[in-house]
Amino acid sequence: MLVYTVRRVLGAIPVLFLASVLTFVLIDVSGDPLSDLRMQQPPPDPSVIELQEERLYLDRSMPERYWLWMTGIGGNGDIGLLQGEFGPSTQSATYDIGENIAERLGVTLRLVTAAMVFALGLAVLSGVISAMRQYSKLDYTLTFVGFLALAMPTFWFAGIMQQAGVGFNELVGSQVFATIGDGTYQAQGLDAWGRFTNALAYMTLPTIVLMLTSFAAWSRYQRTSMLEVLNSDYVRLARAKGLPNRVVIRRHALRTALIPLTTVVAVGMAGIIDGTVLTERVFQWRGLGEFFIAAVEANDSFALMAWLMLSGTAVIVANLIADLLYGVLDPRIRFE
């Protein structure tokens, strides 16, 4: 198991490296970080542009810039991913990319974790119920809801939920759901219970939005794999032995039927990250989504690289965890 884990981690390194090259090159060729400065009217002094070019390492060739970005060797000490420096930002001379990410990570992580936990729980539940009552009204309803959720643009649904939250607040005459902001500032100075209720008010709507797509996809998978298991010989045997239905479902069928889901969840990570950007935008959370949008708008290539490396690593780690979970859920699988 340990050997397997180590080998998987080592195997992820070239993929991450390739991804970094790909994104670096694409971001580099797609835009000029100084285009806003160059277009300025009246035109800025050439020395200003030169100074910026030097600060952002634009006076070097692209391969050299990549090398600097990765290792920091030969830079001004403000660059070098391997040394924990993400590079200078175009947004301002004092904008620290690493610091900003660290500040916002918690906000986004809170949203992602909550959404994933609820989406998974509900998906397993609805998938199993759907499979056990195949072709019933309930099954059809859940299927249709799933299809609808998959066809729904996240940000549009987010807008609707926001409207619904505002409407609900007006109806009951009190601020039950917070529809704007992430609540970080409002939580300052509150006790534990106050913090919890505050977070609940702010998180409910965005969490529902973010979990919707994942829930829909995962419950479909869970239904399929549950159906497959329910028709297998060993479940029939367990039934024939006269085991109570509850035991058959829980101990025999569900355990096996959960295995395919782990992979699907891991692959879905990238989609969830996409979802956070849209959800945070609508609900105006100061999380990594906002960091990303600001980086694109400012043509801040080093900030974008930092963001993409972080999300890429998250996806890879999720895949690794999924593979390891495979072994826990299914003793038939052995890691050589």
Added chain:
Amino acid sequence: MSENKAPTASPRTDAESVGGAERTQLQMITRRFLRHRPAMISLVLLGVITLAAFLGPYVWTWDHLVHREIPPSVPPNADHPFGTTTAGHDVLGQLMRGTQQTLKVAFTVSVLGTVVGSLWGATAGYYGGRVDALMMRVVDVFMIVPLLVMVAAIAGSVRGGTTWYAVALIIAMFSWAQIARVVRGVVLSLREQEFVEAARAAGASPGWIIVRHLLPNAAGPIIVAATLLVAVAILLEAGMSFLNFGIQLPDISLGQMIGEARTAASTRPWLFYPPGVLLVIICLTINFIGDGLRDALDPRQTMGRR
């Protein structure tokens, strides 16, 4: 994306293919598809929407641009059935243009992504071994970057406005990997079969075998994946337009319309809801069509009656 593979309950497990030994495979597939009611309804609905979007502008008075004669911020009425924007657009005109652009992007992405993905996946699967390992590593790279974000990052830094084909190209560049994965899986099992062996013995080149033998036999999964890619592309395009990194004003897409109306959902709901509903209907119909195609093309149903 990940949700592609989830098969849905076909309302009936059909036994309609009894008899008719003379029928060709294509006829059987068509028959099965025609009997899939949700898919058929979806096909008709999608056809109607497409026709309306592309032919409607020839009939309707207003296009998607600002006109001085259009009164600003008017709710739906006889002159403007979907109301008008603050700037003085006719929303119906915008909806038709927006649907057009959205569909154009989606179908272009689907075609490009499918061609590249199938060739890539089939080549990897056919050669296997080191070639396969290397090629699939590249696919892995594309699978770990969050698509929407990557696409938005690239499009956001393209200056001077992104046109619909630029958006389509950028999305296609990132969305072929899923298809490659599907096709590789199918080809891996196909390449061990006798007809490939026979072709190889007859001296066929690898390129010929891939294009003439492997890809046609993988047509079923490829068609289904291509269909679902349309829906994926629509949601991607909508997402990036919403973030304002996609198609730029004065041109318009459905996602951009929602983005523009984001803050007006309560004050001018006619700007916010119609483009969203239209997007949902389009994606929903495409998913149902994909579902119907999957049922119709399922090799498990065809095998016994070749």
